[in-house]
Amino acid sequence: QKEVEQNSGPLSVPEGAIASLNCTYSDRGSQSFFWYRQYSGKSPELIMSIYSNGDKEDGRFTAQLNKASQYVSLLIRDSQPSDSATYLCAVFSGAAGNKLTFGGGTRVLVKP
């Protein structure tokens, strides 16, 4: 079992719709969870961090965390063509909790 799993996609959504991305993780002791966006050929950029169960909203982005079920999700509202990218779920894990492990990423395509 991979430490952090994501559906690779592509997830195709029409402009203005909601994109829903899911991520599951294996380390039950993980405490910190992040969503990064990566455009083709570029390095990842942080878009959301979440540390406690529930929802966290930041602009058009909402992260949801459920530690009991070991999943974290990201919703993108009012999707724009500029949101087309690969979204990486990342979890701090390891004995020292300082190893950031990435999922394989979900490619999102927003069609005008």
Place this chain on the structure above:
Amino acid sequence: GAVVSQHPSRVICKSGTSVKIECRSLDFQATTMFWYRQFPKQSLMLMATSNEGSKATYEQGVEKDKFLINHASLTLSTLTVTSAHPEDSSFYICSVRDMALGNNSPLHFGNGTRLTVT
């Protein structure tokens, strides 16, 4: 503004040569920096953790004698790919974390270095 500066952004070298990549933390002192590698259509894989003033910690399967890491100051870590071969062609990305914000603080990534070995 940028938190991490990585240089060069792109390098092409011949097989058998060595390449040095620099990573600078611009906004804070970083006792720890992280080096990732990303092959096409794959996710980021942690190669090693660079520790200021001590030896780097390498992930399983990463050759420490091939990927030399030097973290000589609180703002600079270097990764040297020695005797590079075509299979080392990849996107190398460094990252830093502001530990003053606590163990939960996220990683900030440099712009990456695209290495092509011919």
